[in-house]
Amino acid sequence: MAKNQPVGGQAPVVQRIRLRYAKRGPLRFTSHRDFARAFERALRRAAVPIAFSQGFTPHPKISYASAAPTGVGSEAEYLEIGLQAEVDPQQLRVALDAALSPGLDVLDAVVAREGSLADRIDASRWLIELPEVEPAVAAEAVRAFLAAEEVLVERMTKQGRRSFDARNAVAFFAVTEQSGAPSGAGAARCAIIDLVVRQVTPAVRPDDVLSGLHVVAGLEPPVPPRVTRLAQGSLTPQGEIVDPLDADREDAPIGGR
């Protein structure tokens, strides 16, 4: 990689660190681009010895796993950075967390061992709160959705309006026992949904699944739903999602996945 490095070029990567971070509360309205800018500033605030790409406009070595949509909260966003000097991952986590606005919280940091983050992520678990929706009504809609072979939904994309199936990507979908009072103030009733969606192309997002509930059962939440990504990782046959950082931890067997 560093073979043709020009004189006075950028220092090479000596350590790669993978981070898990959260987008919480009002800061869930941070778009991916907004986060990327804030993160680059946080690297400078925390004096992180980030490595840069070569060339006339060097970019910091940061790569992101699939980011949650703007307006969706997340407890499980991932990225990887390349460093030009080794640091202690726990100190890095603390420094970066302090350097970011409260609500953009760095939760975990590990030194990357092998493979790529993307290879360890094939599904996400989402929590969907539907204030002012009766849990029984939501449960009925979910049943209708699961009973369908295919649920065609539409979404505006940069290429225009697209129609695609939202059903096939859904691995798990249920109204939870905790349904009742919502986390926000105001409404009395609130349906809470647990949803696991596989990564497919074109991507199926939680709002597409909610559109699907409208298609199959006419469900239309009176107030905007509140969505949070709880986990990202590989989906086990038992329906659990494995944290993609687990394989990088000290006690994990190398290549033992």
Add this chain to the structure above:
Amino acid sequence: MSIASVFPQLEQLLPRVSKPIQYVGGELGAVVKDWDATTVRWALMYPDAYEVGLPNQGVQILYEVLNEQPDVLAERTYAVWPDLEALMKERGVPQFTVDAHRPVKAFDVLGISFATELGYTNMLSALDLAGIPLDAADRGDDDPIVLAGGHASFNPEPIADFIDAAVLGDGEEAVLEITGIIREWKAEGCPGGREELLLRLARTESIYVPRFYDVDYLPDGRIQRVVPNRPDVPFRVAKRTTMDLDAWPYPKKPLVPLAETVHERYAVEIFRGCTRGCRFCQAGMITRPVRERSITTVGQMVKEGLEFSGFSEVGLLSLSSADHSEIGDMCSGLAQQYADTNVSLSLPSTRVDAFNIDLAQELSRNGRRTGLTFAPEGGSERIRKVINKMVTKEDLIRTVVTAYSNGWRQVKLYFMCGLPTETDEDVLEIAHMAHEVIRAGRAAAGTKDIRCTVSIGGFVPKPHTPFQWAAMERPEVIDNRLRLLKQEINSDRSLGRAIGYRYHDGEPSLIEGLLSRGDRRVGKVIRRVWDKGGRFDGWSEHFSYTRWVEACAEVLPGFGVDLDWYTTRERDQLEVLPWDHLDSGLDKDWLWQDWQDSLGEYEQDDCRWTPCFDCGVCPAMDTEIQIGPTGKKLLPLTPVNSLRVPV
């Protein structure tokens, strides 16, 4: 009584609007205080979209100065886009601050910073959403004091109906003095209510309270006089000047937004004021005298500002940055300090001389080259004498050629159209100058691959300048000149291809002209335009010339005047101008003489290097020029070798 956040209601609306992040706050540098632990509470507004308003230096400085006071709370509010405005009205969500999402109506003061008059309609939207009566006369003791500041407040007469008070000039000390007056008045149990508070403010002789002044008009529509309507307020209200910028090193903790904004950089003012004397430039006239910030304070501010913010760009701002007495040492010192980092330094360079290129070379040593901009402002030698922009064509060509031969491939030239005494020929000279720039640049650079962009702004005569008496040119004449200029640029195909051409139509400038030199009667026009949906007048996609013209036609004949009367009419020496009772320190006789000198094409020197020419500011305001050199240098920074945990 604590004030609840409106965020739970707002949150319901955010998924339905564009760029919701601009409404949620959470910036680095933002301060949220306990409402009940403070006694004086300010809402600071920049009356434009968040992306424009957040980087505003004035608001950031006052926000920090106020929040450093333990018993003072300052939060920020910006204009909401029409999509959110409609939803807020539908759901009854009031104008809110982005810091703690408190309703603006609950604050003691709503301070609005008007960098331009085009924010007036946005002020009305904000007042309306806040539930604050639009007319100051209708406000009660529960409403905030609506206070205007910023350059436009040097003639706040068009918004006199809507504001309670205005401050002219530097705000750092003014906000603290106003805070003190409010603190004391509250401690006494708010005696005399709102009227008494406004009176106490007016008695400072540097806070203008429009309701305490009456305007009488002559039968022909001109102003007869502006006089106080009570004995205990001053005839003239003076501007503020903050001396010793080293004692006010703000912003220390700049606001770092999550949303994308127009400037993503740490900006430090390296000096305030300018005595170059460009006759069109209101900023240069009203911010006198020149007060430099020392090289060492600038160095300290840059270091701490970058560490705090994580920005990778630094802007060294002022009205003419290359004029700082230690600019050479400052640029080379900073370039040295940040040589091995990815920090880029920029100097808004408007002075046309080769020294600027040396500075730009210095600053671009470690990183990317930003474009070079020069502002000859006028196309012909003659018009440059009229506006007092002392630069010859030879200077300009030599400067630009130096830039091209030093590796720059792109140079931007800034001009104005519609200047007093301007003819078609003056404007066509711009094309000839651009042609020559390309011809000489190609020869010097040894390549055809160079470009120059010609950018034309519309001239707007401003209060407190020698051109305050000047007639504006009609928009159709401006538009025709711009068309002729385009043809002339493209008359030589090969040269024309290398020249970019950007301009603004004449119509928005005419309305800006109405608002900048308007009197209290223009307030009725602003109100009518806003009633008919006028918002975001600084944005071409929202601005409607027709709406303004129609509102003028409906409102102004009742006063015996019209749009032309305010804009394309030249004033004579004895006319009472709407802002004559507002004292910028400039002697009106001196301004008139400078206007006459302009028409005679006489130039005026800079008092930093030649003897005082009696513009009047220093004696009137008891101020003096503060310039270096200090002889100090910037020392190398100690490299950081460990992680830093920001607090």
